[in-house]
Amino acid sequence: MTPSASILISGVSGWLSGARAAENANGPADAIARQNMLQLIHLRWIAVAGQVVTILAVHFSLGFKLPLVEMMLVLAALVALNLFSLLRLKRAEPLGPYDLFTALALDALALTIQLYFSGGATNPFTTLYLLHVILGAVLLEAWATWAIVALISFCFVGLIAFNRPIVASGLSDQAFFELFIMGMLIGVVLDALLLVTFVGRINANLRGHDARLAELRQRAAEETHIIRMGLLASGAAHELGTPLATLDVILGDWRRMPLFNANPELAQELEDMRGEVRRCKSIVTGVLQSAGEARSGEVRASTLRGFMDEVIGEWRTTRNDPNLIYETDLLDATPIVAESTLKQGVHNVLDNALEAAATTVRFRASVRGGWVLIEVEDDGPGFAASALEDFGKPYNSTKGRVGGGLGLFLVVNVLRKLGGSAQASNPPEGGARVVMQLPLSALEITRNG
Structure with missing residues (x-):
């Protein structure tokens, strides 16, 4: 298979499965609605596949005469509905309050039509109505849930009054009853499996939404x-x-x-x-x-190597030339904006290393894959377990000073503003290590023309 064909098949597969259909969400609430719609789309694919197998098996293996053309047309309509739903998810327009309700209502009507062609209310798979009610209770507002209940009740009453009875050739009443009980068992088990699977996924979406909101509140x-x-x-x-x-x-x-x-x-x-x-x-x-309040020179150009040399030079000068090992493979050719907040952040990390009773501090700066990597190591006692767990949180300090623990908090937030991050660890050989990384593009000066 050629690479282009493989990419095409992968793209079609991702489109049909809806794996990338929720990328155009307008806010957290719309993202949750899109994820829930995806669950209904996946459930509909399973319903189509299961009905194809069930209809063919009942018609050709068990001797029941079903109107295959009409029932397959209903399945084709479900496939078209799924494709339309995926196209709807790819649009940037947010999902409205009626989208999920309409999807569940159409699924219930499709199930009703299939039951009409296969015995009506006597079909053991009428238990699948409960699946729509429970999903409605989980996904929809109160009014929409009651509307689904009313719709399903109306459909079931309609199946009692109107249906196409199925004809079983060569089956005794006892054999027909046993098949009915077996169908009920399959329907109940299928309800349970689908509910556990999809309600679990929906709850996972909600928990992820809540975790995201908590993270945003913490960041704010x-x-x-x-x-x-x-x-x-x-x-x-x-x-x-x-x-x-x-x-x-x-x-x-x-x-x-x-x-x-x-x-x-x-x-x-x-x-x-x-x-x-x-x-x-x-x-x-x-x-x-x-703070942006300097009277002149707010933006100062430098090179990446020159900036790192300046950071280390100033720190050495103001700290009475401590035992610092400076290693770098940076070149002078990369023009950047000399970010003063980043300089202060690096100074904070170096100060922490120096204050940790370390005799040697090692500083490495490099560029790997478009990212600036800055590593600071010391041979001190290392981070406490609690400090590692709460790394980057304010007032997370073991030094016992009032207001302590703000240095690393500011470092983490400065890097986050620049699109980077910071991680702390205790290397196996001892001491402590802080790794700071940020995209080079956040500092680099682009030349136009």
Whole structure:
């Protein structure tokens, strides 16, 4: 089989099964409705296949004379209904409140027509009506469920009054009764199997919907928390700007005083103080840039290798050159936007490694398959089990500090905003490892023309 033929068959198979028919959902509620419609479509395929086998077996093997042409036309109509339903799912228009009701009602009418041609109310497969009632109770609103009950009741009463009796040649009354009991048994077992299967799937869809909503609520709460932290940080940065500028001016005046010029030790301490003030001003500027409040230079271009070198260089300078092993196979040729929040996130991870009583911290940066991979390892005691379980949640810290545990929380959210993720683990050889990954396209500068 050629690859193109294989792709065509796979596409037709996926289309007929409805595996990709729910991709155009408009929100979580519409996604659930589409998944439930898919369950009805799958159930209808099973019904068509089962009826074909049953009708042919009863007609040719058991001696019952059935109107094959009429009954096969009903099955053809069910197939056409399924194909129409799949086309409906492929449209972007959301499913309305009447779509599932209409689908169940048409299935009930099709079953009624088949029963009409095969004995009416005396057909043992009338138990399949219960399947429609229970599915209606699970899938539909109250009014629609009662409408299905009314429809099925009307259809059953109609089958009592009108039907085409089936003729069995060569069967005694006892043999006919035994076949009737066997048909009832098959109908009840079939009801039970289908209900367990499809109601279970529908409940799984609902549980998945609830889990998704819970995840979205959690993410919204985390983002609200981050916004509040950002506002507090931005406000603090504004408030700190004036006293830091005042300190810088005062220290500059002191540097020209004879007392400090005459004492080299005091002069050196004064320069150290000025250096720390400049560092604080740089941090404040970085906070304002991250909040989008810098007056100039909000977007700064760099290269991926240059950005990583800058991240490590700044961290080494401000942490008294710790024992950090820096490994990378990055090239300078990839132009990117120097994302200050990503830099701060990497600094947070490195700070955590340094504070974990580690003697050596290893940093690796690489690009694999369009993803930027950043690995930070240390030879400390590793993460506690509770820290691994709640990795990335706010205030998940074992350091005992008030407000601790926000560093990794911010890292996870920064990466998530960039389309990436972070995972933590304890390697078998000891220590701790944090792997950060994000798509290169989130940073890369695309050149037009």
